Amino acid sequence: xxxxxxxxxxxxxxxxxxxxxxxxxxxxxxxxxxxxxxxxxxxxxxxxxxxxxxxxxxxxxxxxxxxxxxxxxxxxxxxxxxxxxxxxxxxxxxxxxxxxxxxxxxxxxxxxxxxxxxxxxxxxxxxxxxxxxxxxxxxxxxxxxxxxxxxxxxxxxxxxxxxxxxxxxxxxxxxxxxxxxxxxxxxxxxxxxxxxxxxxxxxxxxxxxxxxxxxxxxxxxxxxxxxxxxxxxxxxxxxxxxxxxx
Amino acid sequence: xxxxxxxxxxxxxxxxxxxxxxxxxxxxxxxxxxxxxxxxxxxxxxxxxxxxxxxxxxxxxxxxxxxxxxxxxxxxxxxxxxxxxxxxxxxxxxxxxxxxxxxxxxxxxxxxxxxxxxxxxxxxxxxxxxxxxxxxxxxxxxxxxxxxxxxxxxxxxxxxxxxxxxxxxxxxxxxxxxxxxxxxxxxxxxxxxxxxxxxxxxxxxxxxxxxxxxxxxxxxxxxxxxxxxxxxxxxxxxxxxxxxxx
DNA sequence: GCCGCGCTCATGTCTACACATATGGGCGAG
DNA sequence: CTCGCCCATATGTGTAGACATGAGCGCGGC
Numbered sequence: 001x002x003x004x005x006x007x008x009x010x011x012x013x014x015x016x017x018x019x020x021x022x023x024x025x026x027x028x029x030x031x032x033x034x035x036x037x038x039x040x041x042x043x044x045x046x047x048x049x050x051x052x053x054x055x056x057x058x059x060x061x062x063x064x065x066x067x068x069x070x071x072x073x074x075x076x077x078x079x080x081x082x083x084x085x086x087x088x089x090x091x092x093x094x095x096x097x098x099x100x101x102x103x104x105x106x107x108x109x110x111x112x113x114x115x116x117x118x119x120x121x122x123x124x125x126x127x128x129x130x131x132x133x134x135x136x137x138x139x140x141x142x143x144x145x146x147x148x149x150x151x152x153x154x155x156x157x158x159x160x161x162x163x164x165x166x167x168x169x170x171x172x173x174x175x176x177x178x179x180x181x182x183x184x185x186x187x188x189x190x191x192x193x194x195x196x197x198x199x200x201x202x203x204x205x206x207x208x209x210x211x212x213x214x215x216x217x218x219x220x221x222x223x224x225x226x227x228x229x230x231x232x233x234x235x236x237x238x239x240x241x242x243x244x245x246x
Numbered sequence: 247x248x249x250x251x252x253x254x255x256x257x258x259x260x261x262x263x264x265x266x267x268x269x270x271x272x273x274x275x276x277x278x279x280x281x282x283x284x285x286x287x288x289x290x291x292x293x294x295x296x297x298x299x300x301x302x303x304x305x306x307x308x309x310x311x312x313x314x315x316x317x318x319x320x321x322x323x324x325x326x327x328x329x330x331x332x333x334x335x336x337x338x339x340x341x342x343x344x345x346x347x348x349x350x351x352x353x354x355x356x357x358x359x360x361x362x363x364x365x366x367x368x369x370x371x372x373x374x375x376x377x378x379x380x381x382x383x384x385x386x387x388x389x390x391x392x393x394x395x396x397x398x399x400x401x402x403x404x405x406x407x408x409x410x411x412x413x414x415x416x417x418x419x420x421x422x423x424x425x426x427x428x429x430x431x432x433x434x435x436x437x438x439x440x441x442x443x444x445x446x447x448x449x450x451x452x453x454x455x456x457x458x459x460x461x462x463x464x465x466x467x468x469x470x471x472x473x474x475x476x477x478x479x480x481x482x483x484x485x486x487x488x489x490x491x492x
Numbered sequence: 493g494c495c496g497c498g499c500t501c502a503t504g505t506c507t508a509c510a511c512a513t514a515t516g517g518g519c520g521a522g
Numbered sequence: 523c524t525c526g527c528c529c530a531t532a533t534g535t536g537t538a539g540a541c542a543t544g545a546g547c548g549c550g551g552c
Contacts (some may be wrong), residue, residue, distance in 0.1 A: 012416065074543095186485065191455040191458075211435070322534085
């Protein structure tokens with residue numbers, strides 16, 4: 001019977017749970033099962049892995065709790081749309097944020113070039129030397145006044161489409177959020193004084209306090225993008241709500 | 247048999263799961279079961295609620311996933327110490343952080359008074375007017391040099407013990423993390439220029455950029471504490487790692 | 493042709509049982 | 523008295539089956 005499935009303990013020290021879960025997670029995170037895809041029915045998975053329905057059920061319940069899957073009675077279980085923002089510390093989509101405040105959002109691309117990652121710049125740590133990147137510098141405006149300058153690198157190895165996107169009207173952050181699923185991110189937040197160039201771009205005096213948000217976003221082990229956003233200290237706050245659990 | 251348990255659907259539209267879970271969560275969050283408390287064995291809960299062990303097991307597994315409970319074989323299941331840091335954006339325990347960097351942590355209490363919340367100060371929003379609070383001002387040092395000043399309010403209605411704690415050696419943040427379970431928090435991060443007093447406390451020039459972290463922590467609907475930490479911009483970064491799920 | 497009833501099927505919840513596994517504590521040997 | 527082995531026990535994992543629920547869909551009546 002299904003005993004045969006249990007007589008194969010040689011290689012894997014993992015439990016059945018974990019293997020099934022890892023399998024499903026892998027298919028979702030790798031993109032093999034895209035958002036909206038209906039995953040196999042519990043019956044099918046149960047046959048496929050040779051286990052009881054409770055076992056499959058438990059795994060899927062876990063994925064639901066993790067926010068990867070949505071279940072609908074009678075219809076099946078579906079891979080969920082990537083949420084625009086994590087429930088914990090949102091990856092800010094500046095356009096939305098400004099709009100939510102009732103101000104007019106503006107965007108301007110300052111420069112754009114394709115080049116090869118050199119490795120010298122610490123910003124490029126995590127991107128393989130020799131890898132192609134898009135390098136952008138752009139400005140975010142609120143009611144016509146600049147409030148943030150953004151320097152960004154996008155790894156072409158992970159997002160080849162980025163090479164042919166015209167970022168002169170679309171901010172790279174918004175574009176990436178809508179096009180590329182990510183699995184992890186790292187924020188570094190600091191305060192620093194505006195340099196000469198930054199002061200000019202942000203229309204503040206040199207030395208004015210600015211909030212600096214550096215963000216690296218990953219998919220699996222690959223760095224997707226690095227962004228450094230410098231905000232006028234007098235015009236921007238970061239807010240995060242969260243609870244111990246989810 | 248246990249059917250009698252199922253023939254009582256009158257008042258509650260909730261499932262057995264949810265009721266048990268709510269029960270246990272309530273006991274933990276209300277403080278009835280303090281951190282370290284051994285919750286009843288699965289056998290006992292199973293008898294208490296008249297259900298199968300799987301059901302209890304599922305509930306407890308959920309609480310483990312939520313980070314409220316820790317399980318130890320043979321020993322039982324225990325209410326977890328409030329985690330030093332949430333997995334998502336840690337509530338920084340400055341002493342630990344400095345120690346982790348290999349620097350010597352120092353702390354100094356600048357002032358302490360008991361008073362009544364006035365409501366005028368925006369810092370006190372969320373605390374009922376007329377409520378007693380402990381008001382602290384203290385300094386955090388790294389290798390003997392100041393790197394952060396902290397202003398803090400603690401609501402005595404929620405944490406009456408705070409009135410009799412001597413904060414001259416223990417930082418309020420560390421004390422609260424170890425003594426009071428919280429259910430939600432809100433961070434506001436901004437950059438601003440050091441004022442005269444702050445410049446003096448932090449040993450920087452007036453106008454130097456500082457990272458300002460305001461934090462409000464809640465238990466159920468009550469504000470537990472408000473903290474405003476001002477960091478030297480040249481000495482401190484906030485780092486947050488996270489993924490779409492938890 | 494349109495509407496609604498009812499069947500069907502996938503998930504939701506729960507039970508009763510079974511065996512694996514690790515560990516705390518007791519007991520016996522040295 | 524101390525150390526180490528062994529066992530009782532609580533959790534970890536999985537199975538097989540049962541009934542409840544609710545939404546999609548087709549069929550039949552109007």
